[in-house]
Amino acid sequence: MGGMKDSAVIAVPSNPKYLSLIRAVTATMGEIYGMAGPVIEDVKLAVDEACSNVMKYAYRGDTSKRIIIRFVLKKGFEVIIEDNGIKAQPELIEGRSLSDVRPGGLGIHLIKRAFDVFAFDEKKKRGNRLRLIRHRGESDEDRDSRQ
């Protein structure tokens, strides 16, 4: 790639039917990065969950908006998800205890087990910019990200 960083950007409608596209792109970027198969599965699911949350909470089900996802392959595997919807209150985002059996509250756990960094960019004025980073392990294969 010469001096330019290895990155790809995708913009899709905030419609759940595009989640399959988001997963395909995430998985292929994982392959290009050299991730092991099981790690790709975790990362793919995590990005799906983060984008599903944008559709549900930032856009409240409005399917006519846009989500922009940027993948940056550097030392780590970085995914930046942008929307122009309702601002999230990061301090209120938390998964529920997994021992409490009821629907919902699993997504955040799935995102956090795949990514080391889960941070909203405070500098964005309208909407949200969520930055997810998975550091490169000794070998991504060895890393046990399971709880």
Next chain:
Amino acid sequence: MGGMKDSAVIAVPSNPKYLSLIRAVTATMGEIYGMAGPVIEDVKLAVDEACSNVMKYAYRGDTSKRIIIRFVLKKGFEVIIEDNGIKAQPELIEGRSLSDVRPGGLGIHLIKRAFDVFAFDEKKKRGNRLRLIRHRGESDEDRDSRQ
């Protein structure tokens, strides 16, 4: 999608290692559009060939540039490929006769069998904007795009 048209945009480096990503996106957009499997294969190959040509001819192998690919799902399946490289001379682009056995000259044939429209946008000042459209058939399954 409400009033908004069904579209997705991807921007990737002009590096052949991103062709696998371009194929994955094309195939998934084909699925979302409801294309039959064999048609998806043809369209995927055609978009790969068109983007390979951008890397070879518009950017002359420089892997640090960008290619932007827009997919628009309307009545037809539309793919718009943009670069900022050397302007193509559309009148000079033609596949060679397939009965002349030598390497090269196959790509354009593969693009044209999958797409009904292959047109460079004259209005673009710098670089190229190639528009590919495959009209929706009675059933994309029935359509015999093979020579």
Next chain:
Amino acid sequence: MKIEIADSKGMKILSISGDIDMHTSPDLRRELMGLVHKKMTPILVDFGSVTYIDSSGIATFVEGLKGMMAYGGKLKLVGIPPKVMEIFCFAKLDRVFEIHGSEEDVCNR
């Protein structure tokens, strides 16, 4: 995702294929809760051809199970592929659901 519903000696069999995500889980929810509202039991869900599940899919089955518990119904999940089973394990649901014919050691990786 596709769903086929069959009857076998009073037992309802739901066979699911493809990806279960926020796009497809509303269809699954409609089919499953339709049976639950009719107080069907047992309901067997065949996961053999499921290629992917996300939290919206998991939530749908938790909702179905809760609905069935209200009338003492039985929900059985069969043939869960390892990749999918791993999500049930992570969510600590492998002991909550009645799961048949899946390698449970996926949970103890």
Next chain:
Amino acid sequence: MKIEIADSKGMKILSISGDIDMHTSPDLRRELMGLVHKKMTPILVDFGSVTYIDSSGIATFVEGLKGMMAYGGKLKLVGIPPKVMEIFCFAKLDRVFEIHGSEEDVCNR
């Protein structure tokens, strides 16, 4: 894409797996032309695990074949999957290459 090279009674066997495209075909070209420059014959290419081929891959085999014709070498392609065979047919190369064990009716769809 991965390439494995094996020797069997003086015959070189090139087993390819994965996608052959403009990113991976330079590796294939290096391996194949390496054998051609040493005037190896016969060379057998096993396509059994090839999942995709584009025109750069096809061009590589045409180049290999032309190189081998110069010394009377034989290039045999085996186990070409239907999706890949279809491209050889479209390029009118199904009669140019010596192809074994592939369904040729793919060409007459």
